[in-house]
Amino acid sequence: MCGRFTLNATPEQIAETFGLSIRPEWSPRYNIAPTQLIPIVRVTTANAAREWQMVHWGLLPSWSRDRTRAASLINARSETVAEKPSFREAFRHRRCLIPASGFYEWETIDKKTKQPYLIARGEQSLFAFAGLWERWISPEQEVVETCTILTTAADEAIKHLHERMPIIMEPEHYEEWLDPQLESMARAEELLRPTQPAEWKWRQVSTAVNNARTEGPICLEPPRDQLFQ
DNA sequence: CCAGACGTTGTT
DNA sequence: GTCTGG
DNA sequence: CCAGACGTTGTT
């Protein structure tokens, strides 16, 4: 799955990589947790420019009564996303890219012990998760936008760490994935099946780092020895 | 018909 | 909002 | 995903 991730990139890098004319407001972060605000890249209407938007991580279906269960929808299985009531409308009309520079997976050592790993691309230090976004109107008419990260079976290279992983959307597929006019859902599902396994690098990280409280100074500076070279 | 769920992961 | 279970 | 709470009453 993908329950924490990093986005150690500047607004300039994000804008450059995803073809945004307006730079997102962002400071590099290495421990992004569910419910927090993150930048997504999307196209909201036909022929509109790509835009970024800060949305909460954890999708709230438009018919939700309250926002209490958003944090449980931080991931959506790509195998079933087209049919699930919570995701299918977003899959049809509200696909997005979620910029990331790495993600964490926890290897289960035994019942009580988990070892976190930081996983990143071998090349392409800034990449994108395939995601969906949604818009929820609260009883008080407050607009709340949220997103979820699509998952799939783990690649050969990292499945010894964990069974599932987020889907990485390759740059050559950004445009089609984001197209709100894309009529063929079969095509959308095809975009979720990579033709080539990606190159990965990973390293153990300390529990202390990953347990760092996410409130307070929300932009934690990554310790030098926690980064890839 | 109404009431209640609608999700993922991991673990048993 | 829409589907499932009773 | 992890961390932290997990309860009531009345009073400030």
Next chain:
DNA sequence: GTCTGG
């Protein structure tokens, strides 16, 4: 042990 909030 399980749920909620970040």
